[in-house]
Amino acid sequence: MSSTVTVAILGAGGRMGQALVRCAGRIGSVKLVAAIERKGHPAVGRDAGVAAGIAATGVMIGDNPRGFGDADVLVDFTLRDAVPANCRVAVENRRAMVIGTTGLNDDEKAAVERAAALVPIVQAPNMSLGVNVLFAMVKKAGEILGSGYRIEIDETHHIHKNDAPSGTALRLGQKAAEGLGRDFKAMLAHDPEGQGKIRADDKLVIRSFRRGEVVGDHTVSFENASEKIEFTHHAWSREAFAMGALRAAEWVVSQRPGLYDMQDVLGL
Secondary structure, eight states: OOSSEEEEEETTTSHHHHHHHHHHTTOTTEEEEEEEOOTTOTTTTSBHHHHTTSSOOSOBEEOOTTOOTTOSEEEEOSOGGGHHHHHHHHHHTTOEEEEOOOOOOHHHHHHHHHHHTTSEEEEOSOOOHHHHHHHHHHHHHHHHHGGGSEEEEEEEEOTTOOOSSOHHHHHHHHHHHHHHTOOHHHHEEEETTOOOOOOOTTSEEEEEEEOTTOOEEEEEEEEOSSOEEEEEEEEOOTHHHHHHHHHHHHHHTTSOSEEEOHHHHTTO
8 A cells, every 4th residue: 555545535515525625735644636526516627725725736626426536545525315325436446435424314324334344434423533532531431430420412513514413422422321331222312402401310411502603512421419520522623523534544445344433543
């Protein structure tokens, strides 16, 4: 394998795609070789760097889903219903993938799992290095604290985000439940408007807020009558996610077929 990993960004005209383009230009071990968007997207035909607000990269944004040239890995931050087709293309061309698209339904998740039997895929609801450290800490807290604490998760994102709870909040809840040795789905209670009306000791409550242009805030609390412990992560820029995704891209190209997450990438 070359010391430089070549990447194609799927969804290059979106907020995350643009952040990936900006970050790829700062990492010497990663080279952007293709940028792809859906047909009709206003970014198609533009230089990927210019569309992302930086100097021209020489890579034009195209609308051919197979137009990724010699890319070693496809980095997918598209829309959830585009993921199965992107997986098929990756399998047909034996390309590794990094998938950061969230909100997948059961059929779409199954498509990713089928593809991962044939090519290596990193899929994670949040590629931020800091958030993935948080996942590990929350699981450990559940193991240590046990069942005598009420668990609540507050998540805040920008008003354009379609899915709620966020994929990150759900993964945080899963990690807490794993630490406790309990069934996450049986514990989960969602407060979609963040009204604070659900406060049940036997439930794990996720409250969702959608405000302005917030990139992503998550707080996990463990509380009982004696104390309260909080773990918080604030994302100031989408580049936190982009840098993690590109680190995953460098890692996944040398892996065997399988479905991995950022915990694998970071050795957590």
